[in-house]
Amino acid sequence: MKTLLKVLFAFSLLTTQFLFAQTLTKSTVLVKGDCGMCKERIETTAKKNGAKSAEWSAETQKLQIEFDPIKTSTDKILKEIAAVGHDNELYTAPDSVYEKLPGCCHYEREPSFLKTTKTETPTKADKEFFVRGNCGSCKTRIEKAAKDAGATSANWDAETQKVTLDFDPAKTSAEAILKKIADVGHDNELFTTSDDVYKNLPGCCLYDRVLPFGVKSDLVHHDEPAKPKKDFSTFSEHYDKSIEEVRLTKIQEATALNKKSADLTFNINSKELLKAACCNLSESFETNATVDVSFSNAVTGTKQLKMLGLDQKYTALTKELLPEIRGLASAYGLNFIPGRWIGGIQLTKGGSTVTNGYESITGQINTELLKYNENNESSLNLFVDANLRTEANITSTQKLADHWNQSILLHGNGTFYKADHNNDGFLDQPVGNQINAAYLLNYSDLDHSGLGSHFGINFLRDERTAGQKGFDRKIPQSQQNLYGVGIDISRFQVWNKTGYIFKGKPYQSIGWMNQFTYHQQDSFFGNRNYDGKQNTFYSNLIFESIFGNTNHKYKAGASFLYDRFDENYLIQNFKRTETVPGLFFEYTFTGLKYTLVAGARTDFHNLAGTQFTPRLNFKYDITPQTILRISAGKGFRTANVFAENQHYFASNRQIQIIPNGGNIYGLKPEIAWNYGASVQQEFKIFNRNSTIVADFFRTDFKDQVLVDLDASPHQLLFYNLDGSSYANSFQTQWDFSVAKNFDVRLAYKYYDVQAEYLSGKKEVPFMAKNRGFANLSYSTDKNEKGGFWNFDTTLNLVGKQRIPDTSSNPEEFRLPQYSDSYATLNAQIARTFNKNIRVYLGGENLTSYTQKNPIMDAKNPFGNYFDGGMVYAPIMPANVYLGLDVNF
Template identity: 45%
Template sequence: MRNLFFIMFLFAVTAIQAQTTISGKVLDEQNLPLPGANVWWLNTTVATATDAEGTFTLPLTNKSNKLLISYIGYVTDTLTVDSPKYITRTLKPSSGNELNEVVLDKTRKSLERSRVQATNTSTMSSKELLKAACCNIAESFETNPSIDVNFSDALTGNRQIKMLGLTSPYLLIAEENIPAVRGASQAYGLSFVPGTWVESIQITKGAGPVINGYESISGQINYELIKPVDDIPFFLNLYGSTGSRFEANAHVNRKFSDKWSSTLFLHTNTRVAKNDMNDDGFLDNPLAKQINVMNRWQYNDAEKGWVSFLNFRYMRDEKQTGEIDFDPDTDKLTTNHWGSEINTDKADISGKLGYVFPDMPFQSIGVQAAFNWHNQESYFGLTTYDIEQKSFYSNIIFSSIINNTLNKFSTGLNFTYDNYGEFINTADYSRTDNSVGAFFEYTYDNADDFSVVAGGRFDVHNRLGAFFTPRVHLRYNPWREATFRASAGRGKRAANIFAENQSLFGSSRVMSILNSGGKIYGLDPEIAWNYGVSFIQGFPLFGKNAEFVVDYYRTDFQNQAVVDLYASPQEVLFYNLDGKSYANSLQLELNYEITHHFNIRTAYKYYDIKTDYFSGTIERPLQAKHRFFTNLAYETHVKEGGRQWKFDFTYNWMGKQRLPYTGSNPAEERFDNYSPSFSLMNAQVTHSFSSVFEVYIGGENIGNYQQKKAILGSNDPFGPYFDTSIIYAPVFGQMYYAGLRFKIK
């Protein structure tokens, strides 16, 4: 399979051909970019759409010299182009009096798959995030078929996400293309980003671009925060649930000048009541409270080509869980009652500075820098676990073209520094990681039916050594409404085995590392190759739009930090892979517009994920081999004043999952080898009374499915059979919520 990478690279190079193009940028009446504007040659099928920055590239054709640019709500612009050039056009708003205008009522999808990018990327807009009570982005993927959302344990209520059958540590999770959820924050980091702060989320399957780093293996998730220049003066969101969770979010925005804007983001949540719906004596969800504050500044001088962002953030998160009768003032680190507290402080400073050369708008240079402090102090029963991480990340990127805009490249340098203070009881696992890397990425895009992105980076790491990371992505449109993609690439990472597996602290398992002399907890770095293909076909069905998608990806591990839960129910082993470990992922997706404003999104997923453990080749635990997903979304037409109804329903069916070995336990403290299959249903109704005020109500786990036995040894939590980590289904039953949103525009 590794030879596939070199075959694809050779094909990409030989497929590139010289072609003359035009490129440009489309702006609105305020000189802001217009993403999604249509650009095409009159009476031809040669067309494209502007990207998020409003830019486009289009090949010249001998069939027409009339270029048309259109966008809903704006007057279509027509110009004559006879030679290669860069064009900047400002569209005029439609007055509504043009007699010859044809007005199309087309609602932009809240979840869109790119047809023009070489990478297999889908974008979730803020509209998609509002389909559920997206309290934080860990909970924002319930309506996305590409991401699997599971509970990590029976104590914390924490959501764990997976893509291509692999857990989040194998994803590169970035905030505006700066790596964000990594290291010490792997377990809970996604829950520290409020959903109302997020403008959009880009999900890339497979090995992503090399610009952001070498760590991604199964994919990348990049979330974009709301831009101060686009924000409204005031936003308020209030939320409450039957699970006693209450939340408040507020954004306050101010435009200080035509160049400077700032938004203050405020978030707080709390859970105050004790819930034990399965009567096992343990809290189903932790008692919790969080305060989260961010001040975000934006400078924008489009005329001179400068744009910059500066963010300041602080967060304090506190969780208490364990037995119902646990009192931390009297029972902490005693055998009176089993309990746990997880207290986290987090502070960030990040900045971005970009410059686009005014006389060469296809050329730019950007600098990214971020400092992060993450400090978690926690205990689980009689075990203390503390981890502090101080990180610095910097990246400089230069982008330009080679001869013409068909051939683009990006190159640069980045530096990463991580200082960890990590302690389990008195055992000290403190360490320092640092790396310096250089990357180069080449893009060929004829803006019509073919594009390729081929990149590589060379890094020197104090513990991973010196290594090269190659990656390539291809896109080909063989016929109308069809897109074929292929990708291949390598990833390498240091597994933070304790931070990434904190759910195992909620058990009596002894953690044992089979030291092989490696530099990462005595283990070697994880190395994997990812290969994938994707095909999208749009077609009309009964007069409406339909879309069929097939994604197939395979991940092959050269080495892996194996987490072995099959050796003994009283132990977890960490050791280097000796043999094979792979993950095959197949996703079939069918999306259909039933009627105007009424859409259905369906998906079937098949996973074949196995690892060679000491006890043999076994399926990866707690991963369903078969999954089925359906999302129904309907919204009424917007009436005068902004009145509207929205209805959303999501159905998930999970097949049986292989469970960790418990066969040597007493009969009453065992699980079967496989869990039962089950279904989950979520729904939400939103009513906008105006463009200013709306309310929403919803329910999660409406069918009230619960894992019957969630905690082994709950009657003797300090005994040898106690385990809260074997969770395959919800512990909490039905949960209903309501909230309101208020906006001042």
């Protein structure tokens, strides 16, 4: 009998152990990482420390593990994962280990996943939980719900977004308490409240549902669809999933320098754009120190950008990474992208990637249009200024079905007041109107099929009239004595971008971009007519993969550009067709503290010949807070001498082209090298974040089409460079916070831009050597109803500029050799009443500084000395505007 009992007892013990051994615990935890190497390191470490299975996703930052609780625990696994360099919700990796990870593995460490404020291997605080709320009413509601669910005490803090609970585990549980809190309207780390309950909360209680816990936002709230057990500790990142790459930008920062990028790239989001009037792309940089914006002439009122001391034509201006403002669109293209259509801007100084083409010399500015982002959003914007410039924008982004969404973008503007503040008889700005419409259709199933596609179509019609006040557009110029300017532009675009990520290989993808553009301009400047048509087709195929591991990435591909130009100037006709097939390759090597991007492309231009374009960018992280970048690269472009210099057409200068054996207007293409270096330093001041960036760039032209205004006040000469031409640019910028919600940006720029003209080496005109910049931005905390104020002001100091030689004119029509220095001040006050309504009031050029007599011999516009192109300062005095944003 005893023997039988021993056998039964042993069998029972073995059976129990077997059953327990086969009972695996499943757990999902948050672990930070960035790439395929991170995935391998995290999963391998988990399995080495007892996990039967481990699956980590870079997209969700979640690790799913199965383990035998007798042999290991979540705590042990996460502790070892932190020890190899990956922050998680229980432990923080040592700084020394994190810094030794390969560069591609350097994930963003803020905000933290930790469920405690400790930074050294803390244990989980079982009675502290994240709960969203906004005010005192939220505190009362959360604490009451917790007690109704069995908590003996509950204390919720609005600043940390944490509730501290005390309860008897025999009577209730944290899960039951948090479910009750969600039922009354408050999202937490285990449960998401329903939209119906959330929307019925008082206005003061409508907290932000898109930010991680512990992060305050002054952004307008947008509802999120309810999802069970939604995790709110993920990064506060905005994902821009273009075909070519994924960009990550913290949404708290209006302008952020991309720390991971080897080149000097600034990401500008909608929060920055709202600081200014921002009616179109040219006004989107008023609070940015890198780009200089100025009027190009005193008649048509157009604005031009300058970067690194050189004209806009040397900067690649793209939309959705496709060619945009170039060719015949050069003069007025900045007016074609309404500010309220812009979802974000990426601004790169110096040589950019070879995958985007060969035309970038001083940098690239890429504009991303508004797209659907988790929630249906529609908005109306209305704008009017003191000169009766009016605008209306309607934008709507909507989900159509699983994986499908659309954007509808509508814009209309008109200028009706014939302003002549300086009483010279000429309008200070053109009158006219624009109608602009775009439709975007997007498909994305990257997680399953790996396929994504983006389709867009855009139509624009713009009509402008300028000149003397009494000019009648309905009467031909030849039949009236008053000087007039008429500019009519029609533009149509259709494009598609399609990409595929290979299954099981998140590092390998292929993308194909295609775009067709039709642009027509009919214009006259007094008795001088200029008409042009341009048909452009662009195609770019990019394949991306790795050599061995993600430390060695590469991109390879082929592009094709077709341009057909048909221009009429006076009685001359200029036709040409440019076909440019090209091949490119780019290699990225990521080391422990450095990133090297080296690329080259060869383009077979039918008129400019074969062109080889190499580019290199190198980033070295001296420390996590000190980053050094250097770059070097070549670019080339073909000059469109008429379209790019229309701002000189409002004069009686006679145009002359001095040919040099080239195939484009008899001129050779422009070729230049750009070299640059920058240092980025982050530090704390008054215990607040602060960043200083200092950079120096030099552009050396090997071939250039010079625009010579000095040979004679009566001539405009175009010819190829014979000698040296260069631009030196130095800029230092300091961004810091003076106090809570009070941000300051200070910058100084120095330019040395010179070229050898026929008359000798001279400074390039209309380029100030010294510029100063200051931007101050302050916002109040939200009140109980969710309202707050924004205050923003920008001061620009512009030094003296060289003016083209007019010494051969009669004395009354001579200009000084250098202009005076001046300052402009822009400011804006905005009031957000709740998540749906925003009103803003602003002023431009509040110093009211204007150039005296910007039009030479304005009383005799058909005489020899008439010239409206000698502009170095603002033409319009102080201007006030009012705007309204309504979100639906």
